[in-house]
Amino acid sequence: MAWAYWITGPGHGEIRPVSVPEPAADEVLVRTLRSGISRGTESLVHAGRVPPSQYAAMRAPFQEGDLPGPVKYGYLSVGLVERGPDELVGRTVFCLHPHQTAYVVPAGAVVPVPEGVPVARAVLAGTVETAVNALWDAPPLLGDHVTVVGAGLVGCCVARLAVGVPGVRVTLVDTDPGRAAVAAALGAGFAGPDADPGHSDLVVHTSATGAGLRRALGLAGPEGTVLDLSWYGDRPVSLPLGEAFHSSRLTLRSSQVGAVAPARRDVRSHRDRLALALDLLRDPVFDVLLTGCSPFGELPAVLARIAAGELPGLCHSIDYQEP
Structure with missing residues (x-):
C-alpha cells in the first residue's frame, strides 16, 4: 500500500491510497524521497485548463486516470530502489512518475542519480x-x-x-x-x-x-x-x-520536451537526454533554484496555492521522509 496525489477536478486534489504490486524480475520498487512540482504544467492541469485536443499529447508517463480528472499527474520523482535488479538496489534514481510515496515501474524507466548530485537537486532533472x-x-x-x-x-x-x-x-x-x-x-x-x-x-x-x-x-x-x-x-x-x-x-x-530535438533524434534517446541532464546537475549553482519544500501530506494545499499564484518561487519540492 502507498499514497498518491490525485487531481479530482478543476482546482481540487487529494491524497488517496493506492496498491503497489509485487515487482517482476525486470521491474523496480522505488521508495520516493523527493518530488518536484512543475509550476506551469501542473498548475494548468490542476485548474482544468488543458484543451481537450491536447489530452493525449499531455499524458504523463505512468499517469493514471484521464484529463481533466480524476487524474494522477506529475513527472519529477527521486527515490531509492528497494527491490529490483542487483545493480539498482540501493541506488538513488530519477523517474518521470507522479507524486506517490512508493511505486513499481520497469527497470528501464529509472535513471541512476550520479554521485555528487544530492537528492534535493536531482528533482530538477526533468526541467x-x-x-x-x-x-x-x-x-x-x-x-x-x-x-x-x-x-x-x-x-x-x-x-x-x-x-x-x-x-x-x-x-x-x-x-x-x-x-x-x-x-x-x-x-x-x-x-x-x-x-x-x-x-x-x-x-x-x-x-x-x-x-x-x-x-x-x-x-x-x-x-x-x-x-x-x-x-x-x-x-x-x-x-x-x-x-x-x-x-x-x-x-x-x-520546442517541446516530449520529443528529442530533430538535431539529435537519430543519435540520442530520451534516456540519454535525461542521463545528460542528471550529469549536468553536478553543478552546485543549480541549488539557487530550490526555493521551497513541504511534506507530502501538505501537497494538496501547496499545489492549490501555487496554481493560485499565492506561493511564489522557482522549484518547490515535496519531502516524503517527514510524517
Missing part, C-alpha cells in the same frame, strides 16, 4: 532536460547574445546551460526585480520590464504569457530566432506580426 532539448533545437553560436524572457525555473535552467557556451552572453528578462540576484548567481545578466537588453541573436521565451512572447519578438535582432518553450493551455495569444516580424526575417519556433 534541465527541457533546457537541454531547447538548446538542441536552437543552439547558440560562439559570440551570440542570448536573451531568456521569463526567469522562472525553465528559463533559469536554459540560462545556466547557455552561459557555459564559450563567448555567449546571456541576459535574463523578468518583471520581478528580485530575480536579478538569481540571474547573477547563474552567471547571466538581468533586465527588468523597462530595461533594454539590446537585440539578441537568439531569444528563448519561457514566461507563458502573451506579453512575454510579444517582448521576445521585439528583442530579436535581424534574422534572429525566438524559441518558445511556454505552454499556454487553453489561453489564446495574439502577436504583432505586422511590425518587424517580416522585414527582419525573424523565425518563431516551438
